[in-house]
Amino acid sequence: MFFHTQVKKMAEMDEPDLVMEDGRVYRNPTEMKMSQIILPCHANHRKELSVGQLLKWMDSTACLSAERHAGCPCVTASVDDIHFEHTISVGQVVNIKAKVNRAFNSSMEVGIVVSCEDLYSNLHWKVCQAFATFVARQSGKHKVQLKPLVPYTHREKLEYSVAAERRRMRLLHVEIMKDLLSDINIETSAGESACEDQDDDEEEEVLSEKTRVESVELALPTHANHQVNTFGGQIMAWMENVATIAASRLCHAHPTLRTIDMFHFRGPSQVGDRVILKAIVNNTFKNSMEVGVCAEAYQGEEPLRHINSAFMTFEVLDEEGRPRPLPRIRPEPLVYLSYNNVFALKILAARNNWVLSSKRNNVSLYTLEENQCLCVRVESEMNVPAERAFLLLSDLSRRPEWDKHYQQCKLIMPVDEDDMIYHVLAPSISYYNQTNPGVLPYIATDIAGLSSRFCSIFLSCSQYLINNRVGHPVISTVPV
Structure with missing residues (x-):
């Protein structure tokens, strides 16, 4: 049947064969x-x-x-x-x-x-x-x-x-x-309230973070097309591979791919690229799950380039070939917020259309208007070895020495060699969510130019790095 x-x-x-006037199909x-x-x-x-x-x-x-x-x-x-x-x-x-x-x-x-x-x-x-x-x-x-x-x-x-x-x-x-x-x-909010109404004993929840997959591929000549670019089909195949692994981590079984929601190539990839592939289960439904996957690429010390993104829907079939129920996913909003913020900053910093707005005492202020938002980027150059500058600035316990936005920073617990949990005490911050012609002149200098607060923070940072400088001096650029 x-x-x-x-x-x-x-x-x-199939359309029936169409015979032309000369008798050819x-x-x-x-x-x-x-x-x-x-x-x-x-x-x-x-x-x-x-x-x-x-x-x-x-x-x-x-x-x-x-x-x-x-x-x-x-x-x-x-x-x-x-x-x-x-x-x-x-x-x-x-x-x-x-x-x-x-x-x-x-x-x-x-x-x-x-x-x-x-x-x-x-x-x-x-x-x-x-x-x-x-x-x-x-x-x-x-x-x-x-x-x-x-x-x-x-x-x-x-x-x-x-x-x-x-x-x-x-x-x-x-x-x-x-x-x-x-x-x-x-x-x-709606999803969280729906989960709260369900019985906790109904099914075991799986943390979304446990399904996260990150893999790297080196684009070799065998992966290139006849134009010496990384073959688009190969990138899609790599993305399907990591998405399948993420889906398997949720269900501890072999999933079947049912639907792919639009591959969109946002940039090219060449031979020699290191292609970073990331996937995570976004949500589960009764008999299916959605996996988000993205591909990024870089060469040498250049920033990551976004190559492709897609969403894939998987099912897990039982012995009779029917989709079986799946465990619920439990999202971690704080983790997602952290990853999304870092990712957004990386993409923003890699843009090449920043406009130099002001420069004073080796401190440069750049602006960028995008999607009805004004973005600000501040850079300072100083004679400090790059490796030493990274070690000094990545130590949050010493940040109050030069940054007035950190009143106190105390180490709570080291997680591993690279990650630590800090307790940070910061001063109160005021935001303008509405403006009118009366207050605009008072904040215009902070928006369009280099304010004295920005300048003082970077001068303090420069002095902090110079006082703790070790080794031979090389130019290090510190963006914020």
């Missing part, structure tokens, strides 16, 4: 096909095709289709939501078909259909469908202008029309995520 149903679905999906000029027989080296512990391997094949096929239309190299910009309806076993054949649905100015949408073929029963069934966006790249500085795509069949015309709406939704995706994140306090 299962296979007959799927064969019917595949028959409905029409085929989309951008269409590319790939067929792979599943070997044990492609499979996971269940003898099923690894989703990471499937993502690499899908990305390769779609890229070749995009490049056939563009006539030049193309890179993956994003992959829309993917829902995996069925798995593929060892010995079966996976068939991947990709074709360009519509070309815009320098980007194009490529439709991908994945089906499975059983060589012994001669049955076919659909596995998943995806839409990827590729951007054409030219060696020169001039921007690529893609030639328009003219749809021919009824299905091609339908996909051509819908592609514009899908593109609009992709462009809105960032704004939608911002709106969701702005409501995080409301959602958290």
